[in-house]
Amino acid sequence: MTIAGVNVRRALQLLLAVVLLFGATSMIASQRADAAYPGGNEWIVFEDSADLWALRSDGTDLTQLTMTANFEADPAFSPDGTQIAFARDVAGSSAIYIADFVDGDTTTPSLGAATKISSGDIDGSPTW
Secondary structure (H helix, E strand, C coil): CEECCEEHHHHHHHHHHHHHHHHHHHHHHHCCCCEECCCCCCEEEEEECCEEEEEECCCCCCEECCCCCCEEEEEEECCCCCEEEEEEEECCEEEEEEEEEECCCCCCCEECCCEECCCCCCCCCCCC
């Protein structure tokens, strides 16, 4: 249908596309991704639903690394890719922890026992 030389159907399609694009962009922008990628070991570690997860850089082998009642976030690989520092909130008190990252070349990746390296509340994300 055309009104005053304007294809109404096409105009509505474009309007819908703009609305959907704006909505998707807003949703993506509001969910900041906390992820770490050392580059050398082909693993990406990220936080989702208060736990740490890992997957290969090609998107395969998704593995949950932490399954605690605590909130873990802000993972950061050590420069050599063998350890991960992350923030953990226990009963409202945040601290930085470090754990060995066991690369899963032939098995699934895992984290070693986490060691607390800071005391009291922290302000910001861990970095190496």
